[in-house]
Amino acid sequence: MKCIINGEERTVAQPAANVALLLERLAVPAGRTAVELNGAVIEQRLFAETAVRDGDRLEIVSFVGGG
Numbered sequence: 001m002k003c004i005i006n007g008e009e010r011t012v013a014q015p016a017a018n019v020a021l022l023l024e025r026l027a028v029p030a031g032r033t034a035v036e037l038n039g040a041v042i043e044q045r046l047f048a049e050t051a052v053r054d055g056d057r058l059e060i061v062s063f064v065g066g067g
Helices: 019-025 044-049
Strands: 002-005 008-011 033-037 040-042 057-062
Touching: 019 033, 019 044, 019 057, 040 044
Parallel strands: 002 057
Antiparallel strands: 002 008, 033 040, 033 057
């Protein structure tokens, strides 16, 4: 499956059925992550219910703390 992730075309070896699985395959922790799918922000509680399809555009941002 090919998607545009943060402006780069990427191939995900095993198709990800939803946002939660995609984040898992990309080794991105979902807890402090914001995802925009085709221009719409997806609430974290909906990651497992939100389908990802070939050709989708995603912006994935992980928040980190520090000082």
